Amino acid sequence: MEEKVYVRLSGIAYESLVNGPGIRRVLFSQGCRHNxxxxxxxxxxxxxGGKTFCADDLVADILKNPMLKGVTFSGGDPLEQADKFAYIAAKLKEKGxxxxxxxxxxxxxxxxNAHKYKGWKELLNSIDVLVDGRFEQDNRPEGLKYRGSANQRIIDVKNSLKYGKVLTLDY
Ligand code: SF4
Structure with a gap:
């Protein structure tokens, strides 16, 4: 029998409108080194901290809600549990x-550094958009959407990997 996958979360937003386009489930990862x-x-x-959740249960609960357009991994930093989030992302991608x-x-x-860390490559390969970079408290002009500070980029991951350069989306 396959071993169950568990992910440590600080919380869940069930129907969020502020963490990407459309109504989204947001899984807030527990654990961050960036300070x-x-x-x-x-x-x-x-x-x-936080609590552990069975990844398959999280996926099943997401798929039960037909209103959801997508899912967002936030934090904490999801990259610290990339293998777990890659597992969840792959299951959700199958469902569109x-x-x-x-x-x-x-x-x-x-x-x-993807070769050094468990799941980084897999996670990049299974997400559509990455909002990257540390939060800069003093770099917050008016009108930023889906980003905490202006240094962060909303990256089209599939096309950036395909063309070998960072391609951003405008919001
Ligand atoms: S802003 Fe995000 S990346 Fe920075 S310390 Fe907080 S949780 Fe970590």
Missing amino acids: CKGCFNPDTHCFD LNIWSYTGYTFEYIRE
């Missing part, structure tokens, strides 16, 4: 859901 000044979610930093992930790492750093 950005002014972080809104310091409770998500510690790696043994659109997947976004936030991370404090940059796209370039992830590409260069």
Whole structure:
């Protein structure tokens, strides 16, 4: 029998309108190493906080809601449990859901270091959009959508991988 996959989350937003386009389920990962000044979610930093959830149960519950256009992985930093989120993303992609992930790492750093960390390559290959980079408290002009600070980019992952350069989406 296959072993069950568990992911550690700080929380879940069941129907969010602010973490990507359309109505989305948001899974907030527990654990983050970036320590950005002014972080809104310091409770998500510690790696043994939050609660563990069975990945298949999370997927089943998402698929029960026909209103959901997609799923967003937020944090914490989902890259710290990339293998778990890659597992979830692959199951959701099969059902045609659109997947976004936030991370404090940059796209370039992830590409260069993907071979060193469990699940990084798989996660990149199974998400549609990555919002990358650390949160910069002093870099927040008016009107930013889906991003905490202006250095962060909303990246079209599939096309960026295909063309070998960062291609961003405008929102
Ligand atoms: S990456 Fe996100 S969760 Fe982590 S410290 Fe920065 S703002 Fe906070």
